Amino acid sequence: MALDSKAGARAAPVITMPDLKVEGLAKAFGAAPAIFSDVSFTVSRGEAVALVGSNGAGKSTLLRCALGLIAPSAGRIELLGAELTGLGGRDMRALRAQTGLVAQKHNLVPRLSVLSNVIHGLLGQQSGPRYWHQALAPRAAREKAMAALEKVSMADFAQRRADRLSGGQSQRVAIARALVASPRLLIADEPTASLDPAAGEEVMALFFSLVRRENVTVIFTSHNMTHALEYGDRILGLGRGRLQLDAPVADLCAAELRKIYD
Amino acid sequence: MTDPGNTAARATPARIERPSALAFLGYGAALLVILWSFRGAGWSGERLMHAPPALADFMTRSWPPATDALGRLGLKMIETLQIAVAGAALGVVLSLPIALLAARGLIAGRAVNTAVRVMLGVMRAVPDIAWALVFVVAVGLGPFAGMLAIVVDTIGFCGRFFADDMEAADKGPAEALTATGARRLDIAASATIPASIPAFISTSLYALEKAVRSSTILGLVGAGGIGIELKVAFDLFDYPTAMTVIGMIAVVVIVVEQLGIYARKKIIGVER
Known part of the structure; x- marks a missing residue:
């Protein structure tokens, strides 16, 4: 498959200061051996990077370390130009206000409406009770959330409870929540793993058309080699506790990627 | 290599394991x-x-139950229910902020969690009748002392279980909001509390049932409600009236329990 024929393909990003720089990263839980160690890579502004690897390779842990959600055992992380080690709570929150997370399980609040869930995406920028529920939210926040829902074609479902959506609809809402605050960097951890193939394709196409339009840096994990090759600009392969691969998609094919799983 | 077909060679495990x-x-x-x-x-x-x-002698002397005092006893039963409802409602409302402080990993640090949990433990450890005695001394005889006793008892019960419910809530939504830079209180209010609401409703209904049961005996120590009627009836060997009071308590407690089961099923779809 030629790169220029990809759905939503974009021009190679201009390399500036990296949005994420990871150096010598290692993570071990308790006395257990490290899940991974000596992991180093950078992700440039506007780049879409696929992180692949077998189950238990530490992909999700690595991404959570990158957002400062989990502390690494060793190494350093520079997120959006700021060193995470020793960053205070307020500075960390300010940094995270420019990031977002789309997870495999969608992670919406089940009993709340779709609109409330999307308004929650603004909490990093606007704190307080008015952003806890759509009924209390200021007009601007409601309009912003509705615009985000329009982008994922879910505006008609704004009042529906999140636990009454299909898997694909639910993930669309999670994408709207992640994008409503116009983040600079998004982490998508196996965003289609809980969806059937058709819904997965639809969600991936939608997600990448939006992030490319808004020039958001994306790091995503996937077991789907086609997705990694189709939507990534670059692929990182994690295996046997090390970063085994870091290459542009143009240099790779699915067979080479499968070696990561051996 | 073991022959998969040769199962007869394997020892059958004992039905009951021999204790060490x-x-x-x-x-x-x-x-x-x-x-x-x-x-x-x-x-x-x-x-x-x-x-x-x-x-059998008691049953003979108490039968038939007295009906002449039904009006007075009915009013006392209403007061009992008022004590229970007001105490449980206030207790549930106050439990929420206390539970937020008691829940680990939510808005407060480990030291605050431990201190609040110890306080809740003390509230639960002291029986409601003892709290009623304390409040009779503090605010005087009557239903207000009973209501305060129910409030403390409900906080001890709901505060602990609300905190446990929030700790057990799915961490996914909270993590998604943390990744956007939301504050801990915003995350608790937007993700953790809404996700815990079914458990809160269930616990609150149990607290109400518990409060109704408790409020029927608080009158024994002068803290209002129908309990005082039971005490007086026994003191005066007026067993027919005592039997009427016992019957009324049983009916009210059973009705409230059934309403609780119905409400749980209706509101959160859980029957337990």
């Missing part, structure tokens, strides 16, 4: 403690043999 020497000692010790407790509780087979005739 330590486990055997543990079972023996537990049995001794139970027997020792029966002795301490004044177990007497002889007195038990004499109980049925005495009970």
Whole structure:
């Protein structure tokens, strides 16, 4: 498959200061051996990077370390130009206000409406009770959330409870929540793993058309080699506790990627 | 290599596993403690043999239940329910912020969590009748003391279980909001509390049932409600009235329990 024929393909990003720089990263839980160690890579502004690897390779842990959600055992992380080690709570929150997370399980609040869930995406920028529920939210926040829902074609479902959506609809809402605050960097951890193939394709196409339009840096994990090759600009392969691969998609094919799983 | 077809060669596991020497000692010790407790509780087979005739005598003297005081007893029962409803409602409302402080990993640090949990433990450890005695001293005789006792008892119960419910809530939505830079209080209010609401409703309904049961006996120590009528009836050997009070308490408690089961099923779709 030629790169220029990809759905939503974009021009190679201009390399500036990296949005994420990871150096010598290692993570071990308790006395257990490290899940991974000596992991180093950078992700440039506007780049879409696929992180692949077998189950238990530490992909999700690595991404959570990158957002400062989990502390690494060793190494350093520079997120959006700021060193995470020793960053205070307020500075960390300010940094995270420019990031977002789309997870495999969608992670919406089940009993709340779709609109409330999307308004929650603004909490990093606007704190307080008015952003806890759509009924209390200021007009601007409601309009912003509705615009985000329009982008994922879910505006008609704004009042529906999140636990009454299909898997694909639910993930669309999670994408709207992640994008409503116009983040600079998004982490998508196996965003289609809980969806059937058709819904997965639809969600991936939608997600990448939006992030490319808004020039958001994306790091995503996937077991789907086609997705990694189709939507990534670059692929990182994690295996046997090390970063085994870091290459542009143009240099790779699915067979080479499968070696990561051996 | 084991022949997969040769299953007859394998020993069949014992139906009951033989306990270890330590486990055997543990079972023996537990049995001794139970027997020792029966002795301490004044177990007497002889007195038990004499109980049925005495009970039959009480039933004979209390039957038929008195109906002449139904109006007065009905008003006292309403007061009992008012004590229970007001106490449980205030207790549930106050439990929420306390539970937020008690829940680990939510808005407060470990030291605050521990201090609040110890306080909740004390509230639960002291029986509601003892709290009623304390509040009778503090605010005087009457239903207000009973209501305050129910409030404290409800906070001890709901505060702990609300905190446990929030700790057990799905961490996914909270993580998604953390990744956007939301504050801890915003995350708790937007993700953790809404996700815990079914458990909160269930716990609150149990608290109301518990409050109704408690409020029926608080009158024994002058803290309002129908309990005082029961005490007076027994003191005056007015067993028909005592039987009426016992019957009313049983009916009200059973009705409230059934309403609780219905409400749980209706509101959160859980029957337990």
